[in-house]
Amino acid sequence: MMLSRWMSLCCVGLVGVLGGAGCAPGGGNGNDNTPSGNVNDNTDGNVNDNDDGDGDGLTAEQEAAVEAVTLLLNDLAAAFSGLKEMANPESYPTDSASFGTCPVVSASRDGTTWTIGLDYGDGCTNEYYGDATVSGQVTAVVDAEALTVEITFEAFSVDESTVDGTLSATLLSRPSDQLPFAIEASVDLETDNGLIVGTVTVFISSSDGEITLTDGQFTLVDNDDTAYVVSVDELVMDPQEHGNLIPEEGTASFELPTGVGDLTVLVTITFTEESPSTGVVLVTVSDAEPVEYTLSWVGE
Structure with missing residues (x-):
């Protein structure tokens, strides 16, 4: 009952404040004696058949890159999950309020500007994150007139992905009676696994948690x-369904140096509906066949 109450009031975050209306819950096959190929290869592909990594057909360098990129994307997803948390209520307070237990929510208004705080303390669970433990603090300053939000993360952690830093977002579509709604965000974040800087367009849905x-x-x-300069395309995450932030579909791509001059190969990580539960992704290097790879950090 308490959870239902704070969810209904959190609309101050992005829906009640900003939307006004309420919402319902390339290269060749060269060998290592020529710079014409993309990756050292003694057969017919762009992947080193004599790899020294743990995956079937991936080099140790490629595996390390896949691990690093997926870990940081998981941290990025944690930041956006905080937005989803604030975008699932039906109404919001007219002035100020403090309520709830996981998180403790505070909301206050000064003219058209709202300040919203989510405090998860040292760790707790709620239905939006499945079995994952959430901790830390998120503070958002929302300008209802400019349709912008500035969010600060302080040791915010979902399923052990800890985020500090800022996220600036502009609403691209106003929330109505049904989500999803779209935002364009710039991020500058520091996590346990490294740094994340860039821009992204995000759709957030309260109806199915995606x-x-x-x-x-x-x-x-x-x-x-x-x-790594990483491009993402239609990465879908559902923490409510899976209890983690591993994508269930979509791709992440980046160029990886081969060690031969300035040559690089395009590495594409494809997530499937099995990825959140098994940690298995498909990795394509240049135009070689996809290789199944199990992320070592999943389930730790």
Whole structure:
């Protein structure tokens, strides 16, 4: 009952405030003696058949890149899940309020500007995150006239993906009686796994709990200071269904150096409906056949 109450009041976050209306809940096949190929290969593909990694057909460098990129995308999803949390109520307070337990929600208004706080403390669970534990704080300043929101994350963690930093968003479509609604966001975040800087368009749905990163590009820097420029396409995450933030469909692509001059290969990670439960993704290197790879950090 308390959870239902704070969910109905959280519309101050993005729906009640901003929407006004209420809402219902390339290369060749060269070998290592020529720079004409994309990856060292002694057979007919662009993947090193004599790899020293743990996956079937991926090099250790490719595996490390897949691990780093997926970890940071998981952290990015945690940031957007905070928006979803604030966008599922039916009404909002006319002045100020503090209520709820997971999270403790505070909301206050100054003219057309609202300040909303979500405090999960040292960790708790609620229905929006399945079995995942959520902790930390999220503070949003919403300008209802300009249709913008500035969000600050302080040790905000979902399923052990911890995020600090800021997210700036502009509403692209006003919420109505039914979500999803669209935002265009710029992110500058620091996580346990590295840095995330970039822009993305996001659809957020309260009816089925999904978050969709429709398109965007980021620079992801892991803890070894290796940078990846990653493009995402229709990444769909459903923490309510799966209890984690691993995408159930969509792709993430980036160029990876081959170690041969300035040559790179395009690496594409494809997520499937099995990925959230098994951690298995499909990795395509250049024009080679997709390789199944199990993410080592899933289920830890």
